[in-house]
Amino acid sequence: MLEPVRRTYSSPLRAESARRTRVLVRDAAARLFVDRGYVRTTVRTVAEAAGVATRTVFTAFPGGKAELFHEALAAAIEGGDDSMPTVYASASRDGDPVERILDEVVGYGADVLERAGTLMLTSIKSSGADEDMRRFAEEGARASAANAMTLAEGLAAHDLLRPEISVQRAADVLFTVVSPQVHSMLRHDCGWDIDEYRNWVKAMIRASLLH
Incomplete structure (x- = not known):
């Protein structure tokens, strides 16, 4: 007699x-x-805040707190419809290329920090006490430095940097100015609104790097 075929049950609901x-x-x-x-x-406090059982949290996130933080940070970073602008594309369109580049670069960075800056800062503050947080903080710093270098190279390629400013120096300035630490100090500690923050970042980049 043939064995009955077991079918995997999948419910969209x-x-x-x-x-x-x-x-x-x-x-x-x-x-x-x-x-x-x-x-x-x-994990227990997360379960209580979500109104579910602790077992449910581990079922959804078998990796526990580290997986939860990774998912939360990724969702915050990817939560917008924007993608990182390129200096090359911005400079090729009509109008003042410098102002357009600043608007797009600073706008993108500010939007990401508005969504994910507090979680980024959490990993930095907790990096000395937790190995997972140290790893997240280091990975975040490397990614931010790589983005800053890409933008600095684009500025140099379009001859927008002052002659005495190297690409590495420009990348260092961008990495520092558009950082979760500076964003947190100005937006949360000093109480600046988002337009004040964006305008300050643009002014700093102009004064520090551009012709």
Whole structure:
């Protein structure tokens, strides 16, 4: 007699429910990481904030807190419709190329920091107390430095940097000015609004790097 074929049961409703639970848990964790810090946040407190069982958190995120933080940060960074601008594309369009480049570069950086800056800062602040956070902070710094170098190379290629400014110096300035630390100090500690912050970053880049 032939064995009955076992079929994998897949329910769209069940999959959607699992996705919603995952988002609910992830967002609750993101709030706690920012409010309490990574070290003080536990899977149990995430479960309580999300209104689910601790077992549900581990089912959705088997990697525990580290996976939760990674997912929360990735969702915040990727949460907008924007993509990193290129100096080459910006400079090729009509109008003042310098102003357009500044608008696009600073606008992109500010939007990412508005969404993800507090989580980035959480990893930096917790890096001395937790190995996972140290890894996240180091990876974030490398990615930011690489983006800054790409933009600096674009500025140099279009002869927008002052003669005494090297590409590396320009990358260092961009890396520093458009950083989660500076963003947090001005936006949260000093209470600047987003337009004040953007205008300051543009002015700093102009004064420090450009003709």
